[in-house]
Amino acid sequence: MRILLIDACFGVTTNRLLGALLGYKIKINEVKNGIKKINFGNTKIKFAVKNYKNGKILKISSNDKAKERKYLEIKNIIEKSKLNRSVKKKLLKIYKIIAKAESKMHKTSIANVHFHEIGKLDNLAKIVTILIALEKLKIKKIFCSKINVGSGFVNTAHGKLPVPAPATKEILNIYKLPFYKSKIKKELVTPSSAAILKVIVDEFYSDHKPLATSHKLINGYEEENKYPVKLQIFNR
Numbered sequence: 001m002r003i004l005l006i007d008a009c010f011g012v013t014t015n016r017l018l019g020a021l022l023g024y025k026i027k028i029n030e031v032k033n034g035i036k037k038i039n040f041g042n043t044k045i046k047f048a049v050k051n052y053k054n055g056k057i058l059k060i061s062s063n064d065k066a067k068e069r070k071y072l073e074i075k076n077i078i079e080k081s082k083l084n085r086s087v088k089k090k091l092l093k094i095y096k097i098i099a100k101a102e103s104k105m106h107k108t109s110i111a112n113v114h115f116h117e118i119g120k121l122d123n124l125a126k127i128v129t130i131l132i133a134l135e136k137l138k139i140k141k142i143f144c145s146k147i148n149v150g151s152g153f154v155n156t157a158h159g160k161l162p163v164p165a166p167a168t169k170e171i172l173n174i175y176k177l178p179f180y181k182s183k184i185k186k187e188l189v190t191p192s193s194a195a196i197l198k199v200i201v202d203e204f205y206s207d208h209k210p211l212a213t214s215h216k217l218i219n220g221y222e223e224e225n226k227y228p229v230k231l232q233i234f235n236r
Contacts, residue, residue: 010227011188020220055219069119116157152185
């Protein structure tokens with residue numbers, strides 16, 4: 001059985017998690033072909049990946065000019081996609097988790113939830129790519145450490161907000177994901193990554209434990225000299 005360990009001592013974001021997964025012999029064309037199963041309309045998704053230290057830096061961007069999208073729009077795009085049943089089911093769960101948190105924050109129904117950054121099509125592409133990479137790697141069980149969320153403030157479409165952002169905090173609390181704040185003045189976990197962890201992780205361990213040195217360690221970065229997501233994969 002192939003097992004994945006996620007060390008979230010520096011938090012988890014979609015770019016960093018995907019960058020780390022691509023460090024395990026996943027070819028970028030494999031995930032590019034995977035997202036072709038979603039109709040992005042006239043929006044073009046761009047991938048930029050480079051090696052860095054013992055890991056990779058990956059950035060996914062698009063020419064998406066929309067300032068916001070309704071949750072139901074994203075849901076419709078996913079449901080009409082040609083993604084396999086497993087990936088589609090997880091993807092729908094992730095966005096529903098985020099939508100529920102947003103609906104509580106804004107005191108509205110899920111049907112009326114509008115996403116800003118989360119509604120961008122490149123964000124959808126990132127999440128899909130993570131799910132596809134996990135399938136390609138044939139991961140059967142995922143463990144994750146206690147999550148460092150950082151501290152300070154983050155600029156959003158709703159203004160300057162404390163870290164973790166309200167929607168992130170709501171997801172962490174509702175689903176009892178173990179987390180802690182640190183002296184790192186940065187948003188280390190987003191609503192998207194919190195929802196991803198809720199859906200993909202089988203078991204969290206509350207006390208931070210360093211990954212075993214006997215197995216290959218791959219780091220995923222968002223930019224040079226910043227905080228990585230650390231992954232290890234091994235067979236049991």
